[in-house]
Amino acid sequence: MTNLEKYDKMFLDSFPVTKEELPGLKYRGILAWDSVGHMELMSAMEETYGISISTPDLLDFSSYEKGKEILAKYGVEL
Numbered sequence: 001m002t003n004l005e006k007y008d009k010m011f012l013d014s015f016p017v018t019k020e021e022l023p024g025l026k027y028r029g030i031l032a033w034d035s036v037g038h039m040e041l042m043s044a045m046e047e048t049y050g051i052s053i054s055t056p057d058l059l060d061f062s063s064y065e066k067g068k069e070i071l072a073k074y075g076v077e078l
Helices: 003-014 035-049 055-060 064-073
Strands: none
Touching: 003 035, 003 064, 035 064, 055 064
16 A cells, blocks of 8 residues: 555544545645544554644644645655
């Protein structure tokens, strides 16, 4: 499984969305992506990629697309 497939799977496992809905998905854009859902997603990211996301990056992780940019800072190529 590629890093992008893992990334998509984390969103699909965490939220009631389809793969086609991932582009454009934003924090608080759906009920499930609330503060609790956000922290669960961040925890899954850290565990899956073996990284520790800084607090500023946790707060800046505001969309599906923005998450890709943030993960790139940690050497995760999607």
